[in-house]
Amino acid sequence: MAEKPICMSTQVPDDEDTQKEDNIRGLTMLGHFGFDCLPHQLVNKSVQQGFFFNILCVGETGIGKSTLIDTLFNTNLKDKKSSHFYSNVGLKIQTHELQESNVQLKLTVVKTVGYGDQINKESSYHPIVDYIDAQFESYLQEEWKIKRSFADYHDSRVHVCLYFISPTGHSLKPLDLLTMKNIDTKVNIIPLIAKADTISKSDLQKFKCKIMSELVSNGIQIYQFPTDDEADANVNYSMNGLLPFAIVGSTDEVKVGKRMVRGRQYPWGVLQVENENHCDFVKLRDMLLYTNMEDLKEQTHTQHYERYRCCKLQKMGFVDVGPDNQPVSFQEIYEAKRQEFFDQCQREEEELKQKFMQRVKEKETAFKESEKELQDKFEHLKRVQQEETMKLEEERRQLEEEIIDFYKMKAASETLHTLVCTNIKKDKDRKK
Numbered sequence: 001m002a003e004k005p006i007c008m009s010t011q012v013p014d015d016e017d018t019q020k021e022d023n024i025r026g027l028t029m030l031g032h033f034g035f036d037c038l039p040h041q042l043v044n045k046s047v048q049q050g051f052f053f054n055i056l057c058v059g060e061t062g063i064g065k066s067t068l069i070d071t072l073f074n075t076n077l078k079d080k081k082s083s084h085f086y087s088n089v090g091l092k093i094q095t096h097e098l099q100e101s102n103v104q105l106k107l108t109v110v111k112t113v114g115y116g117d118q119i120n121k122e123s124s125y126h127p128i129v130d131y132i133d134a135q136f137e138s139y140l141q142e143e144w145k146i147k148r149s150f151a152d153y154h155d156s157r158v159h160v161c162l163y164f165i166s167p168t169g170h171s172l173k174p175l176d177l178l179t180m181k182n183i184d185t186k187v188n189i190i191p192l193i194a195k196a197d198t199i200s201k202s203d204l205q206k207f208k209c210k211i212m213s214e215l216v217s218n219g220i221q222i223y224q225f226p227t228d229d230e231a232d233a234n235v236n237y238s239m240n241g242l243l244p245f246a247i248v249g250s251t252d253e254v255k256v257g258k259r260m261v262r263g264r265q266y267p268w269g270v271l272q273v274e275n276e277n278h279c280d281f282v283k284l285r286d287m288l289l290y291t292n293m294e295d296l297k298e299q300t301h302t303q304h305y306e307r308y309r310c311c312k313l314q315k316m317g318f319v320d321v322g323p324d325n326q327p328v329s330f331q332e333i334y335e336a337k338r339q340e341f342f343d344q345c346q347r348e349e350e351e352l353k354q355k356f357m358q359r360v361k362e363k364e365t366a367f368k369e370s371e372k373e374l375q376d377k378f379e380h381l382k383r384v385q386q387e388e389t390m391k392l393e394e395e396r397r398q399l400e401e402e403i404i405d406f407y408k409m410k411a412a413s414e415t416l417h418t419l420v421c422t423n424i425k426k427d428k429d430r431k432k
C-alpha cells in the first residue's frame, strides 16, 4: 500500500508579529512548498481509481494460453478447453476483477480460438486485426464525442500481445510470420516460446536465435523494453536480449525439498516455473507486470493508437499542412471539405438533372414513335375495314337483287303452274 505522505506546512505564522499587529500575519519562508508530495497524490488517486490492463494471447489451440495467464496472475480464471474443429478463427474475451493488497486490477484477456486449426490459414489473422482496430475505433469515437466520459469508459485497447510460438525447435511457421507482420504496427508484440519444457537447453538457445533472425529478416517489429529510463535501462537491455521468452506455465503446486513450488512434475524431476534456471517465466512476469506495464500502455496510446488515429484522419482527408507546406487549421480543412462536399452535391445534382432530362427526351421520342406507329396501324385497319364493308355492301346488294329475281321467278312459275292446272282441268272436263 502506498504510504500516506507527511506534508509539512510551508508557511508558519510568526507568533510575536501576530500578537503585535492585530490582523496582519507575519510568514516565514522555509524553502519547502509541499509540491514534492505531488507524486503521492497521483499514487493515491490511481490506487483509488484502480488499474486496467488488456492482454491479447495469440497461439494455437492447446498451446498453454490459459495456463500462462493463470500462472502470471496466480489465479484460476476457469476456462473451457477449445475444440480443434472451428472453421474460422475466433476470439474469446473475458474481463476479470483482480486484487493484490489494496490494488485493484481490471484485467481483460482476449484469446484466440481455433487458431492454426484450418487448412487454409491465409485469413486467420483477420479477426485479430479487426478486434484491435475495433478497440481503437471505439476509443476514437469516445474522443470525438462532445460529451466525453472517459471516467466511466472501459478502455479496451490491447496493451500487449503475447504471441505463443510452438516449441518445434525448428523455425517460425508461415502463419506466425503472417500474423505478426499484420499486427506489429497495431500492438506491442512479446513473442514467447510456449511449453519450453519440451525443448532442451541447447536447442532452446538455437531456436531463440533462429526466431529472432527470422523476425528481423521479415521486418517484424516486436516490443522493445525501454532502455531510456536509467533505473530500468540495464535490466531492460538484458531482457531485450532474452527475447523470445521461453515459457512454462503451471498452476500446480509441487513439493521440492520442504517447499511447495509451482511447477510441472515429470518422471525425471520437477520443472519449477519460478526458477530462472528452468525457464524465463519470472523474467516475463517482472517485465510485463512489475517494470513495464505502464510503458506498454503508453506505447499503445502514443504509438499504435496515434498511428490508427492519424491514418483515419488522413483517410477522411484531414492534413496538418497544406500543399504550400503551411500549417492548416482543423477549421479551415473542415470548411474546405464542406465546400468540396457541397460542390460535389451540386455537380451530382446537375448530372442527375441532365440524365433525367435526357431520359425524358428519349422516352418522349419513343412515345411519339409508337404513337405514330399506332396511328398508321389504325389508319390501315380503318381502310381495310372500309374496303371490307364496301365489299360486303356490294355482296348484300347483289344478294338482294338475286332474292328479288328469285321472287319474281317464283311468282311467274306459280302463275304458270296455276294456268297449266286450270287448262288441264278444263281439258278433263271437256273430255267427260
Ligand SMILES: Nc1nc2c(ncn2[C@@H]2O[C@H](COP(=O)(O)OP(=O)(O)OP(=O)(O)O)[C@@H](O)[C@H]2O)c(=O)[nH]1
Residues within 6 Å of the ligand: 059, 060, 061, 062, 063, 064, 065, 066, 067, 068, 080, 081, 082, 083, 111, 112, 113, 114, 194, 195, 196, 197, 198, 247, 248, 249, 250
Ligand atoms: N508441457 C507443458 N504443458 C503445458 C504448459 N502449459 C500448459 N500446458 C498444458 O497444455 C494443455 C493445454 O493448456 P491450456 O492452457 O488449456 O492451453 P490453451 O492454449 O489455453 O488452450 P485453448 O484455450 O483450448 O486453445 C494443458 O494440459 C496444460 O496443462 C507448459 O508450459 N508445458
